Amino acid sequence: MRIGARVLVLLYNLLLQWKHSAGECARPLGLTTGAVRDWQLSASSTLPQDLDPECHVRYARLHQPRGRAWCARTKTPDHWLLVDLGVAAEVTGVMTQGRADRDEWVTAFSLSYSQDAFRWDFTVDVDGQRKVYSGNSDAHSVRHNYVEPPITARFIRIHVLEWNRHPSLRLEVVGCQECNQLISNPPFTKITASSYYPWIRKNSCQPEDAHIFTHRAWCARHMNEHQWLQFDLGPPAQVVGVLTKGRPDTKRHQWVTSYTISYSNDSVVWYSYKEGNHLHPKVFGGNMDRSTERRHYLNQPFTARFVRIHPYTWHHAIALRAGLIGCPHHGECGQGFLRVTPLSRCVANLAYRKPTWVNDRRHGWKDWHYGNAALAVDGSSDTVLARCAILDNYYVDQPVWMVDLGWKEDVSGVILTTWQGAGQDKVMVYHDYLYNLDHLTVYVSNRPRLESYQLTLSPDGNVTRCAVISRANNALFRERLHFDCGTTLPGRFVYITASGVPNRWTQLYTAVFCEVEVY
Incomplete structure (x- = not known):
């Protein structure tokens, strides 16, 4: 990543830190919006539905209509309401309401918290004693209490101490929770599978149809225990979590009823997800219909690049939509990844350390270190001439540079970091020849080692032009060039050709590629 992009990313991260320090950690954490599901709420007791149908733990959410609220079964000071936030959050406050249309509310409560629902701590006051919070004074107003200092917890319990008429409560937890975001959405996440049915009519069963928001699904071609869906x-x-749905685009009822998870950082060595001291992989409960979302939060979150879902049992057929919950990546992307724009998510650099070729044999020789073609994919964006690949027409009429992606990929664009001779090197002959450059063109093909005329006059349609950048408005002489293909182009080989300005006093020209990144 070039220096300018690094500065923008740094400023963005500093902005996030400033917002956090400036009191921006005060968002509702999901009871009001429904992000906290009903199964994430529980209580010591609840008034039976046959006695009062408006009393239920699922109604323990701020601004519930009519007389809906959580109501304890008895009028005793030993009741509690528990919220599972799914993943750890920084909690800075709680908001409470009484039971609307009734003269029932909680006037005092204490708060305990936990990361695992086994070991609990209470918040304390300045004297180190268990803190007692003032509750509501009527059934309608919202009472906000600060949690000072903030606490980090997954589980929150409200312990009822005093009340008016009956212990009844509506609640929202306030704070911030970065690691409760969907992190598996395309195009930033690549989805593949062990097998799948090809596209048929209006239905589709391909891996890219498996993300959680699609109206289609991935369907395995084989019905056995060896199938997997990979992110x-x-x-x-x-x-920190996983969510699944069934297949909605058919009248057939198809979904996965249970599954296991594995993960890896290199796609070679895989680890099965287990919990505690268990010897066998954890089997997660799947779906019971094709539309309802089933969500699981992990008791032991893991860090990985590759995650696989392995269907264990299924209803009629293996068909699945899925998503992963976790923490978005911040900071430098690291080797083998890039940001297309300074503030976009990191994506894989398909050209990273892949084999290269040029039609000028000098720069393709293994022992030719100065300007060698492989320097453009070594993962270094240093704009020092000795670290860059050189493309010129000294020995060839139309120079061509190529990278082999290894297999057919969907190419959306190319980021080219160039050398512009801005006082960093004393070899001015290259600097002079740069200004004889007229345009650079990127092509995508399934055929290797093509000459320039074969790229421009491909009769069999095996070559597709991605984009061209010319010297108009000095666009060609920027340090960072973005070739946007406009659409995804399937192909294994990415080419860059250079062309010079006609009718110059010298026909020699040079292009210097410090880094070529393909996404």
């Missing part, structure tokens, strides 16, 4: 998250990220 490539790019830079390793912390995974």
